[in-house]
Amino acid sequence: MENPETQPGGNTAEPANLRFLRRLVTVLTATMIGGVLLIIALIVIRFYDHPPPLPETITLPDGATARAFTRGDSWFAVVTTDNRILIYDRVTGSLRQSIAITD
Template sequence: MTKDRRLDDIETPIEPANLRFLRRLVTVLTVIMIGGVVTVVSLLVIRLNEAPAPLPLPQQVTLPDGAAATAFTVGSDWFAVVTEGDEILIYDQVTGTLRQTIAIE
């Protein structure tokens, strides 16, 4: 005689305590990891959407006679103008005076 076994009759095995601890630990770590990724992505979006700080550009630059500017760059306390005559003119950012002229060969 065969006895029909129903799902209700099947005994569920008892889960060891260390396995239960590991399952909870993995769940907690997964939630923390998801929260960390969301935080990093949101901070990146916030930082990348900010307007950049304005550059402190001089109001006017007096170039030598016959010089025409082709490029401009700013350093910590200087700015430079590259001219069509293959020269780099380095000016003081505070006073606007010419510091150095470098010929490009």
């Protein structure tokens, strides 16, 4: 008598739990690959986003030398060697605010 779990050719049938597990692993693998590709695409899009242009020149007060630079949405700031932060308007390039840094 032939075993009901045996397929033609002598191979045994795959249990339902194992078939479900195999499909689940395949779906999870495809989901992870899709997620990694999405993250890479978002990083590439973010790095190619061009910020608004800055003025060609920045006029610092007399005696000030730039040490660091940073920018925001509507402003940019220069940290000077004499411990001041100079905040400029991004569009006009005019000085908005000067902050003295105390030790």
